[in-house]
Amino acid sequence: MVSAPGEEHYYLGIDGGGTKCKACIATADGRVLGTALAGPANPLHGFEQTLDSIECAARRALKDAQLPPETLQHLIAGVGLAGVNVPDLYRSISEWRHPFDHLYLATDLGIANMGAHHSEDGAVIVVGTGSSGYARVNGVERLLGGHGFPYGDQGSGAWMGLEAIKAVLLASDQLGPPTNLTEGVARLLGAKGIAIVEVMSGRPSSEYAKLAPLVFSAAEEGDDVAQKIVEEGASYISSMAYKLLDCQPGRLSLIGGLAARIEGWLAPGILKDLSIPLGPPEEGAILFARQRHLKANIA
Amino acid sequence: MVSAPGEEHYYLGIDGGGTKCKACIATADGRVLGTALAGPANPLHGFEQTLDSIECAARRALKDAQLPPETLQHLIAGVGLAGVNVPDLYRSISEWRHPFDHLYLATDLGIANMGAHHSEDGAVIVVGTGSSGYARVNGVERLLGGHGFPYGDQGSGAWMGLEAIKAVLLASDQLGPPTNLTEGVARLLGAKGIAIVEVMSGRPSSEYAKLAPLVFSAAEEGDDVAQKIVEEGASYISSMAYKLLDCQPGRLSLIGGLAARIEGWLAPGILKDLSIPLGPPEEGAILFARQRHLKANIA
Numbered sequence: 001m002v003s004a005p006g007e008e009h010y011y012l013g014i015d016g017g018g019t020k021c022k023a024c025i026a027t028a029d030g031r032v033l034g035t036a037l038a039g040p041a042n043p044l045h046g047f048e049q050t051l052d053s054i055e056c057a058a059r060r061a062l063k064d065a066q067l068p069p070e071t072l073q074h075l076i077a078g079v080g081l082a083g084v085n086v087p088d089l090y091r092s093i094s095e096w097r098h099p100f101d102h103l104y105l106a107t108d109l110g111i112a113n114m115g116a117h118h119s120e121d122g123a124v125i126v127v128g129t130g131s132s133g134y135a136r137v138n139g140v141e142r143l144l145g146g147h148g149f150p151y152g153d154q155g156s157g158a159w160m161g162l163e164a165i166k167a168v169l170l171a172s173d174q175l176g177p178p179t180n181l182t183e184g185v186a187r188l189l190g191a192k193g194i195a196i197v198e199v200m201s202g203r204p205s206s207e208y209a210k211l212a213p214l215v216f217s218a219a220e221e222g223d224d225v226a227q228k229i230v231e232e233g234a235s236y237i238s239s240m241a242y243k244l245l246d247c248q249p250g251r252l253s254l255i256g257g258l259a260a261r262i263e264g265w266l267a268p269g270i271l272k273d274l275s276i277p278l279g280p281p282e283e284g285a286i287l288f289a290r291q292r293h294l295k296a297n298i299a
Numbered sequence: 300m301v302s303a304p305g306e307e308h309y310y311l312g313i314d315g316g317g318t319k320c321k322a323c324i325a326t327a328d329g330r331v332l333g334t335a336l337a338g339p340a341n342p343l344h345g346f347e348q349t350l351d352s353i354e355c356a357a358r359r360a361l362k363d364a365q366l367p368p369e370t371l372q373h374l375i376a377g378v379g380l381a382g383v384n385v386p387d388l389y390r391s392i393s394e395w396r397h398p399f400d401h402l403y404l405a406t407d408l409g410i411a412n413m414g415a416h417h418s419e420d421g422a423v424i425v426v427g428t429g430s431s432g433y434a435r436v437n438g439v440e441r442l443l444g445g446h447g448f449p450y451g452d453q454g455s456g457a458w459m460g461l462e463a464i465k466a467v468l469l470a471s472d473q474l475g476p477p478t479n480l481t482e483g484v485a486r487l488l489g490a491k492g493i494a495i496v497e498v499m500s501g502r503p504s505s506e507y508a509k510l511a512p513l514v515f516s517a518a519e520e521g522d523d524v525a526q527k528i529v530e531e532g533a534s535y536i537s538s539m540a541y542k543l544l545d546c547q548p549g550r551l552s553l554i555g556g557l558a559a560r561i562e563g564w565l566a567p568g569i570l571k572d573l574s575i576p577l578g579p580p581e582e583g584a585i586l587f588a589r590q591r592h593l594k595a596n597i598a
Contacts, residue, residue, distance in 0.1 A: 044496075044500055085493060086493060086494075086496060086497050087497075088497055143493075144472045144474065145472060145474070147468045147493065147495075147496050148496055148500065150449040150461065151461060151464045151465050151468060151496075151499065152465065152468050152496075154469075162449065162450060165450045166450050166451065169446045169450060169451050170453075173443045173444060173539075173542075174542065175443065175444070175535065175538050175539060175542065194384060194385060194442075194446065195385075196446075197343075197385060197446050197447055197450075197451075198385050198386075198387055200450065201343055201447065236474065239474050240472075240474060243472075243473070243474065
């Protein structure tokens, strides 16, 4: 495909997540022109909303890049989404009649990995609303965790929020030890005991994840119950790190909204093996889109 | 209120739960004429379905009692529902334009307690799709647990199913010990690893509860992971029993679909303190309705 005169190709990188969708626009040679945020984009927890958030984030990023709205239909998009390792979801998103010129779909982990290492090879652990691990070594992928709320994603924000609520409810019945989380949760949710159930019933994982900073703070202040939660979560993330390092990925990065917060709780041996990410996931999405698009146009 | 000639009053007892709704029809003097089942009736997990299930169960019970359908509007209903200890839900159900002559609303625990002891005083632990405890002593009520899926109801069927899935997913990543539950879950759900997520995502607690018998079987056959799940659940139920016995309720009964299965796993001291329930919850709902209706017509 050759650009018509005056119709320049821009790249769109999308990093979808349970709490927000990040977008960035770059030129064909990788210069970032604009970035933007939109609402949640985890197709497992809201399919239509995910598509809306992607389009909304793209439009906002175009505006931020001072490009006209009609540029949308010329964008070569790289989209990384949680959950598209589930075959049915991959198919559904692929069938989306998207407003872009092209859309290349990858897992959120795949693009995070490319962003962190500026290479397809490497490993990442993402700790944000959810948690998951990914390694790619010589073309072989390994996925860990990322099974989702409420049955997986130990160590993630949503998991910590759920564990905090479980602990507060147990304490409210005096069937579990008292904890400072009771007061913190009451302040944040405006609810105690059974009223917590009213507030949280049916809420998405991103609402649970909002409690995670509270759990870290209580743990750092020495609350036993909060410490046990953070330690259990961190121990899972450490095990995941060891498993990924076994694949000899070259580089392993810890990323996501809770990465900085959980780092200090990991097994001491892990820290020295972590590499600072070279770029964010949305940059990885652009690299991915460029790579795929060049390959498609050579083939 | 005095019955018009030829217009006899019948009582309807409803025991709503996360998996099914039980109904029974009785005469004014308590003779049971018919019983029936309908779909789930937990208003926390489906408000409209709960109302539908109640009406459907009532119509079926009338049929079973060989009473004409139009008797529905003359029924004095006692309805016990999970979740109506949450004030907003109590209000919403109370505002229902129900098809009965009268509707008296109680918690599922209140009617279970009346059924088990043929008295307002006593205590019950319900272990089915969910788990909860209740004591009433000299007019003072004590509620334990029943906070719901996925943050509470330890020891319940839904909790066991969720713990089983967590364990199977951890094992699939080799981040948790291997377990026979993997095979059992695969057989029941037709899914392994990430495919389990596709099957279970967004499913109600009753679907998780369907895995509980599998967990008990694996535990009974010596599977370590399953044993830990059942032991943790049973330990919670034992703690609940001790707390309820502290209230000196006279009688304490263990009821619900998993009562017989979990009994043997409780702390050895508990069993001798358990009393066999005198009647099922739906019978308690009839006692409750009769009591309330007499009181309302005397007042």
